[in-house]
Amino acid sequence: MAFSLPPLPYAETALEPHMSAETLSLHHGKHHKTYVETLNELVAGTPYEQMTLSQIVERTAGKKAEQKLFNNAAQAWNHEFFFNSLSPDAPRGPGQKLGALIARDFGSLDEFKEKFHAAALAQFDSGWAWLVQRDGKLAVLTTGNADNPISTGGAALLACDVWEHAYYLDHRNRRDEFVTAFLDKLANWRFAEKQLA
Ligand code: MN3
Numbered sequence: 584m585a586f587s588l589p590p591l592p593y594a595e596t597a598l599e600p601h602m603s604a605e606t607l608s609l610h611h612g613k614h615h616k617t618y619v620e621t622l623n624e625l626v627a628g629t630p631y632e633q634m635t636l637s638q639i640v641e642r643t644a645g646k647k648a649e650q651k652l653f654n655n656a657a658q659a660w661n662h663e664f665f666f667n668s669l670s671p672d673a674p675r676g677p678g679q680k681l682g683a684l685i686a687r688d689f690g691s692l693d694e695f696k697e698k699f700h701a702a703a704l705a706q707f708d709s710g711w712a713w714l715v716q717r718d719g720k721l722a723v724l725t726t727g728n729a730d731n732p733i734s735t736g737g738a739a740l741l742a743c744d745v746w747e748h749a750y751y752l753d754h755r756n757r758r759d760e761f762v763t764a765f766l767d768k769l770a771n772w773r774f775a776e777k778q779l780a
Contacts, residue, residue: 585623586626588611588616589666591666593669593671595607597671598669598671598769600753601768602764603752605752606753609748610744615663615666618658622652622656622659626639631652631656636659637660637733639652639653643656644734654728657731660731660733661744662744664731665711668742668770668774668775669765673770673771673773674772676692677772677775677776678773680779681772681775684779685721687721688720695723696767699743699766700763702723703725704762706725709727709728710726710728711730711743711745712742712762713725713731713732713739713740714739714740714775715738715739715740716740716779717732717738719780725745738778739778740775740778741770741774743765745761745762
């Protein structure tokens with residue numbers, strides 16, 4: 584097997600009540616696992632087998648004939664990044680370096696949160712909300728389906744999965760409530776800071 588499912592970086596119960604063990608068990612143990620397994624089937628015996636996830640994403644982005652491979656590689660990458668973007672015990676705000684960039688590029692942490700929240704809610708279909716660093720500047724970005732900052736340009740710092748499977752069991756149709764919980768109770772600012780260029 585070329586790729587393996589990375590273990591969750593915390594216990595399945597660690598993010599309750601904002602994200603239940605049932606959600607994490609399905610999201611990581613079924614959805615994420617299936618992306619990895621399908622990816623392994625697709626790359627078997629091809630040159631892609633020797634590449635990293637992000638190399639596969641870069642090489643297959645926008646190529647119609649490689650859509651299925653792109654979707655599964657990107658979703659494998661996105662989910663690993665998303666589960667790392669959550670933490671039960673990280674500080675509930677950015678450290679000094681990232682905090683200064685957020686103040687410079689968004690005005691304040693609250694203004695960043697408002698912008699991220701509005702973008703996550705405006706993503707009509709399944710997709711993702713991201714904090715990214717692009718050309719030295721921070722920005723909020725949303726992508727549809729499996730798309731991610733690797734294919735659109737920029738380095739991801741934080742990701743929020745806004746596919747319904749990420750929140751429906753815990754928040755029903757209230758994506759609003761889920762994104763607020765993500766920003767105030769779950770976001771792993773320590774991880775975000777480590778992604779800075
Ligand atoms: Mn998902």
